[in-house]
Amino acid sequence: MKKIIFIVAILCVSFVNAQAYSGKGDNKLQLGANFQDGATGVNLTYDHGFGENISLGISTVYLLNVKNLDLIGADFGDRVDLKLRFNANLGNVINVDENLDIYPGLSLGLHNFGGHLGARYFFSTGFGVFTEFGVPFAEYDDANTAANQLNNQFTVNIGAVFNL
Numbered sequence: 001m002k003k004i005i006f007i008v009a010i011l012c013v014s015f016v017n018a019q020a021y022s023g024k025g026d027n028k029l030q031l032g033a034n035f036q037d038g039a040t041g042v043n044l045t046y047d048h049g050f051g052e053n054i055s056l057g058i059s060t061v062y063l064l065n066v067k068n069l070d071l072i073g074a075d076f077g078d079r080v081d082l083k084l085r086f087n088a089n090l091g092n093v094i095n096v097d098e099n100l101d102i103y104p105g106l107s108l109g110l111h112n113f114g115g116h117l118g119a120r121y122f123f124s125t126g127f128g129v130f131t132e133f134g135v136p137f138a139e140y141d142d143a144n145t146a147a148n149q150l151n152n153q154f155t156v157n158i159g160a161v162f163n164l
Contacts, residue, residue: 026055028120030130032159039063039150041079043157045132047087057085059107061157063150078147083109085116099128111151112136120161132157 026049034041041064047057063079084107091101101120107113118132134155141148 027164028055028057029162029164030120030132030157030159031162032130032132032157034061034063034155034157036063036150036153036155038067038146039079040065043159045085045157047085049089053089053093055085055087055089055103057087059083059085059109061151061155066150068146073145074147074150078150081109081111081151083107083114087118107134109151111148112140113138118157122161122163126163128161128163130157130159130161 028045028047030043030045030047032043032045034043041062043059043061045057045059047055049055060080060082063074066074066079085105086107087103087105089101089103091098091103094100094102099122102118103120104115104117106115114134114136116132116134118130120128120130122128134157136152139148139152
């Protein structure tokens with residue numbers, strides 16, 4: 001399964017390389033799948049542009065398929081995460097394509113403080129695809145339990161993005 005996820009992630013990165021970011025007032029809604037070690041789930045993200053290259057937003061993930069759920073003992077609070085996000089939208093800085101947006105960012109969530117790196121590509125003015133990689137920098141709970149580690153690991157998100 002790890003090999004399949006790795007191959008899908010590589011294909012998504014090579015396929016997904018852009019998004020138009022118009023700056024202040026720009027709104028993006030991303031709906032996608034979340035892949036990580038021991039679980040898969042759904043991801044919903046909303047970003048609002050506040051400057052030419054800055055956006056703030058909110059992101060949530062719910063883990064649907066937790067492997068060995070009986071052994072891990074993950075309840076609802078372990079399966080869900082809610083994060084505030086800050087992005088630096090670099091599409092017009094890099095200027096590879098007018099539809100390209102590569103965005104590094106920081107997130108402050110219920111389980112950790114972390115960072116992410118994403119890319120979006122719009123096929124039209126309102127619809128596109130995205131991929132995003134996330135990693136925790138600091139965990140709030142030092143408990144080394146399997147349930148605590150569900151939201152404190154490297155993640156890959158892929159899916160559709162809508163320009164509102």
